[in-house]
Amino acid sequence: MTAFFRRLLIVIAWLGAACALTPAFADPAPRIMVRAHLDPAGPVVAGSEVKLVVDLLTTTWFTEAPNWPLFTVADAIVTLPDEQADNLSEDIGGVHWFGVSRAYRIAPQAGKTYDIPPVAIAVFPGGGANTPVQVMTPALKLVTTLPPGAQDMAVFFPTTGLTATQTVEPPKQALRVGDSITRTITQRAAGTESMLIPPVSLGEVDGLKRYAKAPTTRNIVQDRVGLVAGERTDSVTYIADHNGRFKLPPVKIEWWNTKTQKKETIELPGATFSASAGHEKPLFEIPADVMSQGLPHRIIVIHGGQLTAGCAIVLGLIMAIWARARVATFLRRARKGASEAHRRYLEGDAVAWRRLCRVARQGDWQRTIPALYRWMDRTYDFGRPARLESLPRADDASVAELVDAVTVHYAGGVARDLSWEHAETALRQAAKTARLQKLETRSLPPLNNF
Template identity: 30%
Template sequence: MILRSLAFLLFLLTASAGLHAAEPLVRVEILTQPPIAAGQQVQVQVDVLAPNFFLSPPKFPLFDLPNAIVTLPDTGAQNLVETIEGQSYAGIRRTYIVTPQTGGDFTLPPAKITFIYAAVPGQPGSEGSVTLPPQKFRVAGAPPGTPATAQRITVTQKLDRDPENLKGGDTLVRTVTVEALGMQAMMIPVPEFTAPEGVRLYPHDPVLSDKMDQGQGSIGGTRVDRVTYEFEKAGSYRLPAIEISWYDPATQKNEVAEAPEVTVSVAATAGFTPAIKPPEITEEAPKRPDYLRLLPWAAGLAALAFLAWLVPALWRGLRQWRQACRQRYEQSEAYSFRQFSSACRSGEGAPVYAALQSWADRAKTAPLREWLSRGGDSAALAQYERLEARLFAATAATGSYDASELLAGIAQARNKWLARRTERLRPAALPPLNP
């Protein structure tokens, strides 16, 4: 009897140890192979693995690293499913981009990544966290005068019209595009635009964009600069070439990418010919002084000069106002919800989930699970949970979500939320003046 009791107790201890053995894991890998030069992108791949499946996506923080710029590109997370020592794990993979500014040894700080996962399926979620291990990499110091580091930089340009067929007062728009492989857009050197004497230069705001190059396995950046040249008088002009200096770590050489100079020919504007000949002055008519006869012409030229200055200024102001309105709209909650609606039409889980999380962050309704529960939107909550199970479950989900029903449920919950917010912002009625 005693032996049986001991065996049963040993079995319980072993089973209990088995239940608690599966813990979240983290893997870190430096994808960029040495030698690494200062200013070169270093890709740090981080895998977060949790038993069974996630109930919330891991929160990857931006950490500080002395003498380096750390970014987390919004290129989407990669889902993983693995079996480790007989236990099913769901994983999320993200890639940090670390750009060291100097040479030396760099060690990743102990950044903490938090999430909620299903430690025991069918029970409430458990809070989990992992800490980045002290992964190290070495960076070679850059020689003096070394420009920005990239795998490749190209510079191209476009003109909105023929530069050999302009007249005095005309404008020419020059668009210069810098594409850099292995460099984020914000790190691309700013092109320098200059104009010769007699030419006015009007720069526009640059457009920056990043993308992941799957073939090269690195982040590439694009910078588009647009400037307008205004030619005040006739003549021949040379717009200087645009040069971008960069350092190629593969060849360890300084390189220069450029857009060639532009030769511009501006013809004189034809003189003004009145449509009606002024009446001739008779001998009896008093002769006006010469300067009085020139006053109408001077006034007309002044009016034309004022219009030539006013119209471009008004046009630039209108264009900047429209661009500001567009930027405000793209940062609004309504635009974010429109992106979510568009993603639902495709029905693909990952884009729908990403767009929904982006809207929740913009509307400050995250976490969505709690927000939907407080609002009593059970149908939308059920579709949201099916979507999470489909994306983050370690094994295939038993049910499937309906993108159109999810959109309808979230839209209904959003309408109620907007109505409550409008009611809160509505000013209270004034009390009577004579109670």
């Protein structure tokens, strides 16, 4: 009886140890970390550019690029430059983390304490669920100051030099009611990015309808010099809805000269013009008795241009009704052609190549090898079906290294790490060479039979 209980206790101990060790060998879920900091941390002078650097880290990898949203901050300009994210690889607390880093650009326009809000970013970690994970950056504060003498400025804009030009079109001073006049002001700031130039205030004018256009910006860059200046163009169109005399007010632009450390002002003159009502003759005369008796009446004036436009619209409707069947057939064919073109694109070599590059950079051979064969099949340059023997190993050592790694993996061995940057270039060159060889073979004239 004692030996039986001894054996039972040994079995229970082995089962407990196995249960305790099982989680240690299980594949852990990916962990996510987000960091954010300001560069420089502050305080900074208003108008200076500050970077909000955001780091996204995971213990596995990212299957897709994170979703970087754009946010707003009151009295500041926030942009996300179209720059490639920096890759990260760090050891933190004995754990290896991988990730990416991008920097927002913040240009404060006032002297105060800014609250940088948390930003929700969707990330796609690998090794776990196939659903995105949302992370929040920490809330930060940015303190900005103004130099002495700039406290009364509506918008603080520091630069080494600023010029402004103005155009008013059409230049004639007499207009008809319903005509438009456009006022355009272009600012050029030396050594300053265009996104930092504040807009010009082109407000409402009594008696005119105002239609503001979207501003345009551009950076002037020269070789071996870099950024020379930034330009911003603001434009507004005014339409006179009644006759009279109107005046566009002068425009005052304030800016801070960083060379002299003083406030300077640019004044652009206003413009005066008049709008007169059009005198049109009615198609029908109003009877005299109606005028004498004061009966209600309405004067209808039809312009020649309006009559032409109305006839054109009626004719267009008649043609549309007549041709509706042909138009419907054309639209169905167009949709079918677009769908077919989209399907061919998804099944083409461009999509297969991008997938191959994405999985190869992650170093996962289980996904890289099928992606490689899929791309070779889609290119039609290595036969159908494609084979590894079709790759020109003798032309490039990187291709030979890739073929050997795939062979070792299929043989059950452990393939060594592959430098995908060299293999990528070699595969592109191999596909190009195979394509040229096919073209030369097709272009050969047939042999003459005598």
